[in-house]
Amino acid sequence: MPPSTDPARTRTSGRATKLSRDLIVNAALSFLDREGWDALTINALAGQLGTKGPSLYNHVASLDDLRRTVRMRVIDDIISMINTAAEGRVREDAVLVMAGAYRSYAHHHPGRYAAFTRLPFGDDDPGYAAATRLAAAPVIAVLASYGLDGEQAYFAALEFWSAMHGFVLLEMTGVMDDVDADAVFADMVQRLAAGLRKQ
Structure with a gap:
């Protein structure tokens, strides 16, 4: 045959x-x-x-369709990963493991991470915009253990994501090559946790 x-x-x-x-x-x-x-x-x-x-093309409508679907999958994977890492943990313990999990994902999946951090496709994609907002949900849930809620928790989550992404980006572009990146990262996360305690 x-x-x-x-x-x-x-x-x-x-x-x-x-x-x-x-x-x-x-x-x-x-x-x-x-x-x-x-x-x-x-x-x-x-x-x-x-x-x-x-x-x-029998299964995806276009390159944009494929790329959007891939990015949505990456967001789901990151949310699931952070939720799993932080499960049963609170306050500093949760912040430390979430930060470590985020950085580890970026190291092990640099291409996927780049897809996650690309600019949105446009304002006409409310599904993608909603998914990116949901990415903050696991962090906000942990921040509740500090007594933060509402707008205060959302702003603190943005601070967390900004710090994580900024650090990972510096690593990916070689800025951290001449320093002990692990030590700098640990110190940064401890400072974040200390700031949350003060809030």
Whole structure:
């Protein structure tokens, strides 16, 4: 029997695998960490999957559709990761593990992290805007253990994200190469926790 020539199938470990939206999105996530955000195109991803670009269009509407879906998945993954890290913890203990988990994610998934921190696609995407706001929810939940709520908790969460992202960005651009980055990071997080206690 001749091998399948169905363009909607690709080969993995010698076996034909039917393409699906989930498979394509998962492949795109791995592609990001290897090649980076700017390299993610339909044709480049199709090549990695051993098929042709048009086959992917059976499952994703466009490159923007794929990139938006990937970014939403990354946000969900980060929220889940932080929730898991902080589960059952409060105050300084929770802040320390959340910060460490955030930094670890950026180190292990630099391409995905870059996707998470890209500018939004535009004001016409309320779903993505809502998802980015939800990313602050795990931090706000921990801040409640300090007695912070409402606007005060939201602003404190923004301070946390700003500090984490700023530090990771400095690491990624080589600014931290000549210092003990672990020690600087630990000191920064302790200062954040101390500031929360004062609030």
